[in-house]
Each structure stands twice: as structure tokens, then as C-alpha cells.
Amino acid sequence: MDDGSATAPASAPAPASAPRRSLRDWLVDIGLFLLAVGYGIFTSGLRIEASAVPDVIPVWLFNLDQLVGALGCAALWLRRRWPVGLAVVLVSLSAFSEMVAGAMLVALFTVAVHRPPRTSTAVFALSVLTALVYVVLRPEPDTPPLLLLLFGVTVQGAAVGWGMVVHHRRRLVLSLRDRAERAEAEAHLRAEQAQHQARDAIAREIHDVLGHRLSLLSVHAGALEYRPDAPAEDVARAAAVIRESAHQALQDLREVIGVLRAPVGELPQPTLADVERLVTESGGAGMRVELRKDVTGSVPDRVGRTAYRVVQEALTNVRKHAPGAEVCVDVAGEPGRGVTVEVRNAAPAEVPVGAPAPGGPSGQGLIGLAERVALAGGRLEHGPIDEGGWLLSAWLPWPT
Incomplete structure (x- = not known):
């Protein structure tokens, strides 16, 4: 299960305030809250049905256990803002309270999802220690202490392991997303570079092709301007060269512009x-x-x-x-x-x-x-x- 909230990088500090919850966040929070409440009610019901309350624990301790379990479940609404602090408090309370165990498991899962593995491992180690304390303080008459300890550590380890899987999956998704964004940015940069190179190539072609033709036009037009009284044959010859050069310049320009429409290699090249x-x-x-x-x-x-x-x-x-x-x-x-x-x-x-x-x-x-x-x-x-x-x-x- 994924708790639905966005995960910051593992090295980032905890936010000062919880982000605004989305609809999915509300559904996940309500589901985890009901799961913790259901665990507490189920445990309380087992104690009552077995009529073991007076024989195993005093009534006042049973009532205190229920109160601590209820407060622990209510405190889960703060898990997004202070995941580590809440987990440490609930883990410490689980040293004597069995009905807070559901809320404690949710808190362990939250820490494993939102914090680096080192922090999650430290909180899990504390939970193992409190499980040992619980077995010593509140042994079960019909259950061996070692079996009770192994069961508690297994359940807590499953919650932490599940949270770490979600944590690493999110990190992987963020890494892939970042890689995709970088690849898109690089592709955009390569496209801009290719476009710039294409513009440079077209500019070179236009300069090389038209520069030659227009220089011929300039030479003959300058000659006509310099010698307006030239013989008619020379004027006609110069005009013919100007007309032919202008026509050829137009043809060359069309060929160069055709590069924008024709596939590479289809245009005639000198x-x-x-x-x-x-x-x-x-x-x-x-x-x-x-x-x-x-x-x-x-x-x-x-x-x-x-x-x-x-x-x-x-x-x-x-x-x-x-x-x-x-x-x-x-x-x-x-x-x-x-x-x-x-x-x-x-x-x-x-x-x-x-x-x-x-x-x-x-x-x-x-x-x-x-x-x-x-x-x-x-x-x-x-x-x-x-x-x-x-x-x-x-x-x-x-x-x-």
C-alpha cells in the first residue's frame, strides 16, 4: 500500500508544515486511521471475551490501555507533519500498551516511507527494544515469551519493510521522471542546435550562390552607369548578361530554398x-x-x-x-x-x-x-x- 503523499528526496529536511491534503491523501489517512482503530477494538474485544481482564491485568490498566490506544489513533492525523516524533512516542507507549500497537505500526510505516533508511532502521531498532520490554512487563499466560517477541518483531519488521519498498519505489519514480525531463531538455537543445546549424548552412548557401551572381550584376550595371554613351552593341551585351545573371540568381535562390522542402540529397549540387x-x-x-x-x-x-x-x-x-x-x-x-x-x-x-x-x-x-x-x-x-x-x-x- 502507498500512503499517497508526495515524497521529498531522502536528504531533504522535514517540512515545517504538512502540505495540503488531496482527496487521495484523505482516503489513505482515513483508511489507516480506521485500520489502527479496528486493531485496538479487536484487541480490546479479545480481552473482554476471554474474561481475562481481572486475572491478567488490573481494570485501571486495561482502561488506561484503551485510552492510550484511542489517543494514539487520534495522533495519526499528525503523522504527515511529524512522522519521526510521532513514531518514537507511539513506539515508547507500546512498551506497556497493546492497544496502541495498530497506531504504532502505521507510524513505523510512515517513517519508512518518508524518511531515509537510516532513520527508519533506528526507529525500528527502538521498536524491537520496546517489544522486548512489553514481553517482560506483560507476559501472556498461554504464549511463550520468545514466540510473542518473534511475532511482534515480525509484524513491526513487515511494516517497516513495506514502507521501505514504497520509499525506494518513489525514489525510483522520481529518478526516472527527472531523467526523462533531462532527456527532454537535451532533445530540445539538440533540436535547437540542429535548427541553428540548418540556418547557418542555408545562410552559407545563399551567400555563396547569390553573392557570385549579384557581383556579376554589379559589375555590368556599374559599367552601364559609368558609360551611358557606350555603343548600342555593348549596352545590349551588358543588358543580356544582367538579364541572364538575374534569371540564374533567381533559379539558384529557388534551389537553395528548396532545401527546406526537399529531402537531403535530392537537389543538384555543384x-x-x-x-x-x-x-x-x-x-x-x-x-x-x-x-x-x-x-x-x-x-x-x-x-x-x-x-x-x-x-x-x-x-x-x-x-x-x-x-x-x-x-x-x-x-x-x-x-x-x-x-x-x-x-x-x-x-x-x-x-x-x-x-x-x-x-x-x-x-x-x-x-x-x-x-x-x-x-x-x-x-x-x-x-x-x-x-x-x-x-x-x-x-x-x-x-x-
Whole structure:
């Protein structure tokens, strides 16, 4: 049986006041109270039926025993507030009163449920001592003292053992509940982290894809603004490039946003072979770029995709911060040695007076690119070189 009240951790101090009883608590308390009262009435009835009251104990002691038993049963309503104190008092009274035994057993059970095993064991040891005292003070004429002592200790031990089972079961339930709450919190944290990583991945894709296209738009739009009197053929050519770049940027944006709807792996991704198309496209936009490629074997998809993004980000940065500069793209690799991507650009060409200013505030491109390379197990380096140029270098692993 479970006494129905919530159990605090074993090491927690006893509350200053009893918590508000629920309906289940009231039912349990009433049931235990009636059980203790019933035991006292049953014991009193046995004494009366046997007509042994005058022969075994005096009438005054019998009446005192009944009074103590009634008060002990009434005191059970305080068991939730002072379980240990009440148990010690009732156990002490049981040294001479047999009718308080029912209330004493309920008190032992309550201590075992609500207090640590050490406290329960100490109170049980006291009850064994009082049982011995009771056998000495009030022996039964027809029952051996040892048998009476063993019976009393067995019943008291059963009450304490039952309470300890309830105590440990509650501790187990609380532990499982706490573990479930921690697991739920960890799952929520992992979900937030996964969501954050997904947002970062989408942000990198948008930056890498749209940054390249929009930089082409900026170059040609700037040329039209700088030379409004350009020949009609040049204007038409620049307008065609702007239209095509805008269309391609829209297509790329749709593919990136499609990551939110499509399963992973269904969307087309660039490979190392697409670097040639990327360089050709940049050359068509007026950039002086040279590609040198020396790759042996078939590059893994993830490595090739990362290498493509490195070249793409480097060309975008050259258009933004070093317009008109010569660019050299070196891609080399083989299984076991990895893939090396180096993009060098010379110092930016002198911008004529009135032309659009190159670049603008630096964004998060290199930061996102470094994260992408790190996720692939590689490393990224960048910095200025001789005569005002710039070098962006990446190494990516390529297992054998």
C-alpha cells in the first residue's frame, strides 16, 4: 500500500508544515486511521471475551490501555507533519500498551516511507527494544515469551519493510521522471542546435550562390552607369548578361530554398567539374581569369562541392574588392594527398575617376567558407601577398 503523499528526496529536511491534503491523501489517512482503530477494538474485544481482564491485568490498566490506544489513533492525523516524533512516542507507549500497537505500526510505516533508511532502521531498532520490554512487563499466560517477541518483531519488521519498498519505489519514480525531463531538455537543445546549424548552412548557401551572381550584376550595371554613351552593341551585351545573371540568381535562390522542402540529397549540387564553367562565366563578365587544373581521379562529391565554393567565393571577392585585377585559379589533387585550391589575384587595377567604387563593407563570406571547409575536414588560409595582391588557399582531404 502507498500512503499517497508526495515524497521529498531522502536528504531533504522535514517540512515545517504538512502540505495540503488531496482527496487521495484523505482516503489513505482515513483508511489507516480506521485500520489502527479496528486493531485496538479487536484487541480490546479479545480481552473482554476471554474474561481475562481481572486475572491478567488490573481494570485501571486495561482502561488506561484503551485510552492510550484511542489517543494514539487520534495522533495519526499528525503523522504527515511529524512522522519521526510521532513514531518514537507511539513506539515508547507500546512498551506497556497493546492497544496502541495498530497506531504504532502505521507510524513505523510512515517513517519508512518518508524518511531515509537510516532513520527508519533506528526507529525500528527502538521498536524491537520496546517489544522486548512489553514481553517482560506483560507476559501472556498461554504464549511463550520468545514466540510473542518473534511475532511482534515480525509484524513491526513487515511494516517497516513495506514502507521501505514504497520509499525506494518513489525514489525510483522520481529518478526516472527527472531523467526523462533531462532527456527532454537535451532533445530540445539538440533540436535547437540542429535548427541553428540548418540556418547557418542555408545562410552559407545563399551567400555563396547569390553573392557570385549579384557581383556579376554589379559589375555590368556599374559599367552601364559609368558609360551611358557606350555603343548600342555593348549596352545590349551588358543588358543580356544582367538579364541572364538575374534569371540564374533567381533559379539558384529557388534551389537553395528548396532545401527546406526537399529531402537531403535530392537537389543538384555543384562539383569540381563545374569550376571550369564558373571561370568561363567570370571571364565572360570581363574578368581576366586563368584556370590551371591538375586533378587525378574522381574527386568525392563533398570535396568537389567544397572546392567549387572556395573558387566561387574567391572570384566574388575579387570582383568586389579588386575589380580589373588578374586572377589565377590553381586546382590540384590526387587520392591520398588531398585537393589544393589556390586563387591569387594581383593588385586591383586603378579605377578611373567617376567609376563605381569597388567592394564595400566586408561580409561573412570568408567566415562561412572557413566553416564549410572545416566541416569537410580541411583548412583555409587567406591573406595579402606581394605587390598588393591577395591569396585564398584551401586544402581538402581526399582519402585513398
